[in-house]
């Protein structure tokens with residue numbers, strides 16, 4: 330049986346990927362998360378626990394889903410030490426990994442990015458050990474999620490709002506990315522190129538813009554705004570002026586694009602994943618309060634962290650080179666989030 334590995338597999342992107350791999354293949358998926366932010370599988374997998382092997386939890390048909398709660402760096406160190414550690418420690422027949430998706434990271438939105446930048450800088454440590462390991466283990470394919478935060482912030486101001494193109498990151502002419510978070514992602518992209526060039530690792534980097542989805546937690550703006558609309562908040566609070574814009578893209582589109590990109594890119598090239606459309610927070614509020622059937626007054630919270638003014642992407646390269654375009658419109662995606670939040674609030 331082939332085995333895929335998902336780090337950060339209980340976080341927002343990770344758990345969507347775990348489910349997609351489980352239902353889309355017959356392969357085994359090992360997913361690792363320290364649950365610092367992520368949710369235990371019992372809360373989102375929708376499957377009963379089959380059994381345990383020591384601290385491993387097995388789920389699904391043929392025990393194809395294997396969850397390990399722990400620091401991904403610990404697992405990586407064991408695997409560096411003993412490439413067949415899953416076999417020697419747990420008796421699992423894993424000699425080689427097929428696709429490896431590295432979603433373990435400290436993310437946390439604006440509050441953490443601006444409020445505790447040195448905690449976010451720990452991503453450098455997680456990524457450094459990860460990259461070292463893949464150059465030893467040589468999985469068949471690797472996905473490194475960079476971020477739109479890697480783009481130079483001076484291209485995202487009120488006076489200079491542009492559709493960010495992949496070429497706006499140039500390692501021979503660097504701009505300043507968004508805080509330590511952006512730096513870790515840029516460093517990751519650089520290491521990905523080295524992994525490909527010097528170690529022949531098949532690796533793909535993606536720069537998702539503002540991913541959102543039904544099961545994202547309330548510390549992220551889209552579900553948080555949806556929840557307040559469900560409760561008919563009025564006046565409706567918005568961080569900053571609310572005219573800051575982002576490129577919101579549904580998680581299903583993000584995963585779809587990753588699929589296509591991994592098939593076609595192996596040299597560490599990084600691509601945008603977005604709608605190519607700028608939507609500001611007032612517009613998001615309008616969509617959700619429209620679903621809720623009211624029109625609130627807007628109350629600006631000018632002391633809240635807001636990040637760059639406008640961040641959105643150009644999707645031409647992806648369309649021309651990968652033949653891929655996003656399929657879920659903002660209206661449809663936000664409707665899905667609104668319905669999921671209504672359901673959650675009804676049961677809470």
Ligand SMILES: NC(=O)c1ccc[n+]([C@@H]2O[C@H](COP(=O)([O-])OP(=O)(O)OC[C@H]3O[C@@H](n4cnc5c(N)ncnc54)[C@H](O)[C@@H]3O)[C@@H](O)[C@H]2O)c1
Nearest residue numbers: 337339340341342362363365366367400401433434474540
């Ligand atoms: N969600 C987006 O729109 C988006 C956009 C751009 C980039 N990304 C990138 O995608 C990746 C996943 O993002 P997300 O939105 O799912 O974040 P998330 O915070 O929901 O998930 C990250 C997961 O990693 C886990 N984790 C953190 N440190 C760990 C460690 N040392 N060992 C094991 N697990 C650990 C957390 O518990 C969490 O479950 C991140 O690298 C992020 O930068 C996401």
